[in-house]
Amino acid sequence: MEFKNPQEELERFRSRLGVAGGFVLFCFALLFMRFVWLQIIQHDYYQTRAEDNRISxxxxxxxxxxxxxxxxxxxxxxxxxxxxxxxxxxxxxxxxxxxxxxxxxxxxxxxxxxxxxxxxxxxxxxxxxxxxxxxxxxxxxxxxxxxxxxxxxxxxxxxxxxxxxxxxxxxxxxxxxxxxxxxxxxxxxxxxxxxxxxxxxxxxxxxxxxxxxxxxxxxxxxxxxxxxxxxxxxxxxxxxxxxxxxxxTVDAELQRIAEQAFGDRKGALVAIEPATGGILALVAVPNYDPNLFVDGIDTQNWKELNESPDKPMVNRALNGTYPPGSTFKPFMALGALTIGKRRPEQLISDPGFYNFGGHVFRDDKKGGHGMVDMYKSIVQSCDTYYYMLANDMGIDNISAFMGQLGLGSRTGIDIDGESEGVLPSQEWKRKHFRKPEQQKWFAGETISIGIGQGYNAYTPIQLAHATAILANNGVVFRPHLVKFITDTRSGKQILIEPKPTRTLTLKPEHIEVIRNAMVGVNKEGTGARAFAGAEYVSGGKTGTAQVYSLKGAEYKAGGVKKELRDHALFIAFAPADNPRIALAVLVENGGFGAQAAAPIARQVLDYYLLGKRPKAPAQPDEAAVEEDDE
Amino acid sequence: MNRGINLAMIRDLPQRLIAPLDPSLMLIAGLLLLMSIGVMGSASPERLNSQLINVAVALVVMRALAQVPPQRLMHLAVPVYLIGLLLLIAVALFGDVSKGARRWLNLGFMRAQPSELMKIAVPLLLAWFFQKREAMPRLSDYGVAALLLVLPVALIARQPDLGTAVLVLAAGFYVIFFAGLSWKILIGMAVSALAAAPLVWTLLHDYQRSRIITLFDPEQDPLGKGFHIIQSTIAIGSGGILGKGWRAGTQAQLEFIPERHTDFIFAVFSEEFGLIGNLVLLVLYALLIGRGLMIAANAATLFSRLLAGAVTLIFFTYAFVNMGMVSGILPVVGVPLPLISYGGTALVTLFIGIGILMSIHGHRMLVQK
CATH class of the missing domain: 3.90.1310.10 (Penicillin-binding protein 2a (Domain 2))
Structure with a gap:
């Protein structure tokens, strides 16, 4: 065993104390260098970060x-x-x-x-x-x-x-x-x-x-x-x-009157100022209370709105697509004049049906309308005239002309998500169907296109837009809702410029023929009852869109379930010589256009042109059924 | 006559009370305590009163220890160590869980944290152990000493209380170092520890690795664990050379600094008093440590020397680990800033240390006498 030497041991201990002291100083020096780094060299950076922390x-x-x-x-x-x-x-x-x-x-x-x-x-x-x-x-x-x-x-x-x-x-x-x-x-x-x-x-x-x-x-x-x-x-x-x-551009009072005119019926109405494309009223009923959505809608209301069979969340004016029925006829006639397939005075004989390749297309009027010129074909809504015309024009001519009127494409209104609708054509059919045998266009399919049935499906705003183009002599304006935006900073009004987007090459005399015939509709034709006693001259056209295909059977409104009843349509413009308003009305399952849609149009035009307020929602005109031979 | 004696006793009382106290240690500790009160007045004024009570209790304990002769302390070494060890085992078995760690033992009338006791008990025991080995300590003695050290450290580390474990380990290691463990072995240990690090790394779980990465690179986890250290470095850095002024540190006053009255109080101090303040603090600690090492150098017995040296370096460990972690160069472990941070337990432990130093200093001549 080695014995210790106290003095040596003390020396060694003291040297270790020295080492420890040196280590302490070394470590403290390290700390001090760290502080210098943080507080002098990096000071600005940390100063900024402290301010960022502090200031929000x-x-x-x-x-x-x-x-x-x-x-x-x-x-x-x-x-x-x-x-x-x-x-x-x-x-x-x-x-x-x-x-x-x-x-x-x-x-x-x-x-x-x-x-x-x-x-x-x-x-x-x-x-x-x-x-x-x-x-x-x-x-x-x-x-x-x-x-x-x-x-x-x-x-x-x-x-x-x-x-x-x-x-x-x-x-x-x-x-x-x-x-x-x-x-x-x-x-x-x-x-x-x-x-x-x-x-x-x-x-x-x-x-x-x-x-x-x-x-x-x-x-x-x-x-x-x-x-x-x-x-x-x-x-x-x-x-x-x-x-x-x-x-x-919307007139709230007109909008209110139009909404109320529907009563509790479903449908849409779009009224446009033809000279600008400004929308005067854009109705889609039923509607919903948007206030419910502002703080987040509760599940029960959400469910009710979404699951209601009336589909109140659907904007029928922009997203409902419907066959235009007979409201298509004035546009067909205009197309025929423009491409030279008909002259206004040209007469056809209507025996009450049209036979195409062994298939009989019936006219609503038994025994037919007799000898029919273009005026009469529109005023009385003669189907046979348009069956023949459709066949004469051919599907490609029809779709090319209707495309110019904006049918089957988005109007460009300042609301997102507008539907396109369907403008039938050979090309459309090729793209739309998958099976090769369905992709071919059959000449027989063109016939019913002529009276606004078949594959035709347009939104109410497209119909109103087309009517406005007709009322504005072929000058096309984009339908829009906002007239001007007021800049808060400058107080300046930024006008949404009503610039024509295009002008159709239509002959004024052709337009005159069609507008004249539509005036005839409201004077002596299918719209006459709804517009009896009006203090202005208006043009119109009734239409009825089939929801339910009646295989040869006579259509009777009362005999069909409400959801399967036909949609009633009406397009109109007024005053006839210089239209200030053009509109399209659609009443879902309303029956005949003259019966359900035309009276709504009358109330809207009465207010817009005369300031006359209706006393009650537009009543369906049951008597109009007999006269409306579409 | 009686009356006269009483009067004399009363007259001499202050003199007798302060007689065992080392003036220089007292002065340095006093300055640090004044700084503590100042910072506390900014970081957490509502705790000022209770910290003053902590200070009073700690001073009484220090005064009491200052006149206990080292021999008496030596007799206490083994029982205190054994009691501490038993309590640590008891904590592991029946301790209360607080903040996810099992550190406290509910004794019915009070809750005790036995790991705190070991900060003094371990160097005390090891100093006793080497004193008992009259001969030059052999390697096997160091082995036994290491075992006596590792046992409590392991129990504390698995509570888990990494901060205290580091402090106890360091305190024990200092005794072994001062007892003369050869440099060869010391360097060998350091080298093998470095060599083993990559091996240990591969054995760790992913979450453990990510925790370690966060310790060294707080920006990896700015909203979690890293938040504390990011905010404290911002506080220090934005303090600049002169500091933002007392109670004017935005990081401190707007509560961006976490634990700002305890472990992170240095960030508050540093933000408000800047680099100059830091320098003053470092100098005070260096003086305290220097005085302690001087006392160790002049101590009478091996036991006193080892104990004084280790106790002195405990202050260093506290100060270095705390300032290092708050300024972002050491991983965050729960170690308070000595004599400055709020909290009675650490304060009492530290003043026990100062009391022991004073006692060793006061009894340095006993053998010669």
Whole structure:
């Protein structure tokens, strides 16, 4: 065993103390170098980061632009209200918190349902409303209990309101909470910064199409915040700029009268100012209350709207496609004149049917109309005339001409998602059908195209558009709803320029023939009963679109289930010499056009031209059945 | 007469009370405590009163220990170590879980954290152990010492309380180092530890690796574990040379710094007092450590020397690990800033250390006498 030498041992110990002391100084020097690095060399960087931490840009959402009718009547506006909002990411047990809240503030099962739906759709870290439109008393109550509910807050928010309720809803559309798909649109426009804090986005109608005009510029407030994100004080503020207002070409009163004229029937009406393409009324009934969507619709209302057999969510004016029936005939006649297949005075003999290759196409009038010229063919709506004409023109000539009138293609109205409809042609058939034997066009199929049946399927706005082109002597304007946009910053009105998109090469004398015949319809033909005693001269054409194919049997309105009854159509323009309005009316399952659709058109024209208000919705004219021999 | 004696006793009381206290240690610790109170007034004024009570208790404990002779401490070494070890085992078996770790033992009347005791008990025992080996310690003695050290460290580490485990391990290691473990072995250990690191890395689970990566690169996880360290480096860096001024640190006052009265109090201090403040703090710690090492160098017995050296370096470990982690050069383990952070337990432990140093200093001449 080695014995220790105390002195040597002490020396060694002291040298180790020295090593330790040196190590301590070395480590402290390292720390000091780190501090120099952070506090001198990197100081500016960390200074900036500390400021970024401290200062938060809080977006101030701008007021959404208003939507006004042509006379300045407000159709969509904003109001401020308190909402009770929950930030789900800050709350461990949502149900318990909501139960707790329900004890002090009225929270209905439908509020919970709506909240759950929002929760499913929400992005993270968002606060979601559990109740909107709190009363002052509820606000006070909650504030007294606020400490018990971390992650729950009261916020003052602007809400969209459609004062007319369901009025004009398919045109106005609605806004709803921003979804991922909306975000993609915002990103595509590179507007993420301007949409910070924005919670709503136009979903349908004008609200959707003009979203980026209506939104406005987001303001920002520089606030000092603590780590919890609570604002401590405001440092600077950039005010938001409200969205631009939309002033429509639509006359709200006309729209109201048109909507009411339908009563509780389903259908659509589109009225256009022929000289500009400005839409005067765009009716699709039944409609729905867009206010339901603003705070997020609850599941029950959503289900009701979506599952209703009346399909109130479908914008029939733009997305309903219907065979035009006899309203097609004036356009057929115009086409025949233009390509020289008929002269106005040329007579055909109508025995009451048309035989094509052994197949008999019947005219509605037994025994036929006798000798028929073009005027008579339109006034009396003679089918045989158009069976023959269709055969003479051929499908390609028909589709080429109707295509020029805008049938079978989108009109370009300022509402998204318009349907195309079907303009039948050989090419269409080739593309539309898959089996080779179905892709071939049969000459026999052309015959019923001539009276607006067969594959023909157009939207009411296309029919109104075509009528407006006729009323405007072939000069085509894009149908549009917005007359001008008022720039909030400058107060300037940005006119939606009513520039003609194209002019059809139609001969004035040909147009005159057709318009004259349509005036005849309302004077002595199928529209005469509806327009009896009118203090203006109008042109029109009735139409009836088959929903149900009657294999040879006589059609009797009463004998068929309502959903299978024919659709009633009517197109019109007035005054005849210089039309200020052109329209198309469709009444689903309304029966004959003269019976159901023409009286609606009469009410609309009476108001627009004379300011005459109807006393009641347009009554179906049962007596018109006998005379309407379509 | 009686009266006179009493008067004299009363007159001499302050003198007798402060007699065992080392003035320089007292001065340095006092300055650090003043700084602590200052920072606490900014970081967490509502805790100032209770920290003052902690300080008072710690000073009383220090004063009591300052006059306990080292020999008495030596007798306590084994029982204290054994009690500590038993308590650690008890914690592992019946301890209370708090914040995901099992550290506390509920004794009915109070909750105790036995791992804290081991910070002093381990160097005490190891110093006793080497004192008992009269001869030059052999390799096997170091082996036994290592075992005595690793046992409590392992129990603490699996609570888990990495911070305390590191401190206890360091404290024990210092004793072994001062006892004269040869450089060859020390360097061999360091080399083999470095060599084993990649092997250990391959054995880790993915989540363990990602945790380690976060420790070294906090920006990888800016909202989770990395948040603390990112915010504290921002606080330090934005403090600059002169600091933002007392109670004017935005990172501190707006609560971006987490745990700002305990483990991260250095970030508050550094933001408000800048590089100058940091330098003052480093100098005070260096002086405290220097004084401690001087006391160790002049201590009477091997036991006293080893104990004084180890206790002194405990202060270094605390200070270096804490400032290193808060400034982002060391991984985050729960170690407070010595004498500055809020909390009674660590404060009492540290003042026990200072009391022991004072006692060793006060009794340095005993053998000669």
């Amino acid at each position: 840009l809080v977006p101030i959402v701008p007021n959404r632009g208003l939507i006004l009718d042509r006379n300045g009547l407000v159709l969509a506006r904003n109001y401020s209200a308190y909402t009770l909002e929950i930030t789900p990411s800050k709350i461990p047990d949502l149900e318990k918190s909501i139960d707790g809240l329900a004890a002090i503030i009225d929270i209905q099962p439908k509020d919970r349902k709506r909240f759950r739906k929002l929760l499913e759709e929400s992005r993270n870290f968002e606060s979601l409303p559990i109740r909107t439109r709190l009363t002052d008393e509820e606000v006070a109550k909650f504030i007294a209990h606020r400490y018990r509910f971390p992650g729950v807050d009261i916020k003052a928010r602007l809400f969209r309101q459609y004062p007319g309720g369901a009025f004009a809803s398919h045109m106005l559309g609605y806004i709803g909470r921003v979804t991922d798909r909306d975000l993609e649109k915002i990103e595509a426009k590179d507007l993420e910064a301007n949409y910070r804090g924005t919670e709503h986005f136009g979903k349908t109608g004008l609200e959707q199409h003009y979203e980026f005009d209506l939104h406005g510029n987001t303001g920002f407030e520089q606030v000092e915040v603590d780590a919890g994100g609570r604002a401590v004080r405001t440092l600077a503020r950039t005010a938001p700029l409200a969205g631009n207002n939309l002033t429509l």
